Amino acid sequence: MQVARRVGIVLRQQNSEPLERAGGIPKGCSRSAAWRDPLNRRTTHLSRLRTREISPIMSTETKNAEVIRRGYAAFNAADLEALAEIFDEQASWHTPGRSPIAGDYEGRNAVFGQFGRYGGETGGTFRATLKDVFTSEDGRVIGMHHNSGEREGKQLDVDCCIVFELRDGRIVSGREHFYDLHSWDEFWS
Numbered sequence: 001m002q003v004a005r006r007v008g009i010v011l012r013q014q015n016s017e018p019l020e021r022a023g024g025i026p027k028g029c030s031r032s033a034a035w036r037d038p039l040n041r042r043t044t045h046l047s048r049l050r051t052r053e054i055s056p057i058m059s060t061e062t063k064n065a066e067v068i069r070r071g072y073a074a075f076n077a078a079d080l081e082a083l084a085e086i087f088d089e090q091a092s093w094h095t096p097g098r099s100p101i102a103g104d105y106e107g108r109n110a111v112f113g114q115f116g117r118y119g120g121e122t123g124g125t126f127r128a129t130l131k132d133v134f135t136s137e138d139g140r141v142i143g144m145h146h147n148s149g150e151r152e153g154k155q156l157d158v159d160c161c162i163v164f165e166l167r168d169g170r171i172v173s174g175r176e177h178f179y180d181l182h183s184w185d186e187f188w189s
Contacts, residue, residue, distance in 0.1 A: 029175045043057060061135040068141045069077070071164075071171065072130040080112065087111065088170040095176050100187035111174070121188070122149040128157045139166050147184075 074082035126149035165173040
């Protein structure tokens with residue numbers, strides 16, 4: 001949750017189940033398993049932030065979350081056709097840091113070129129294992145994942161989140177935020 005606060009996005013529950021116990025902690029959950037929402041001072045269990053079912057009539061937020069899930073699956077499968085369906089032609093991407101791979105990329109082809117570097121420079125071992133997806137009302141989605149890979153005898157083992165902006169069901173922007181930017185930079189240097 002620290003990442004979400006750091007990037008300034010208001011997270012929204014994707015299901016509207018009522019909290020089941022006084023004090024706002026869902027039935028069967030310990031106080032340590034709950035998270036206090038800094039905006040409305042209500043306690044929400046993290047598992048309640050996940051989409052549990054997809055109804056026939058999906059909200060924009062749920063659709064956006066599904067786009068991101070499909071994107072992670074396509075990325076890890078190196079499926080450029082599927083990625084092309086969900087990335088806008090004018091998409092942008094930001095990779096932070098000081099390594100040779102850091103920078104800003106404008107246009108879908110440049111973004112895909114960056115993705116190709118991830119796979120190419122790791123001999124195809126690079127993976128972004130999705131852990132969770134969070135949405136906001138303004139079309140942004142956070143994908144939290146774990147990066148792993150091997151390169152020149154080095155092991156990549158770092159958590160990351162990407163703040164995606166979507167418009168009309170397509171990704172128009174992605175900004176990576178690493179929990180350990182030093183390790184990320186070291187791996188690519």
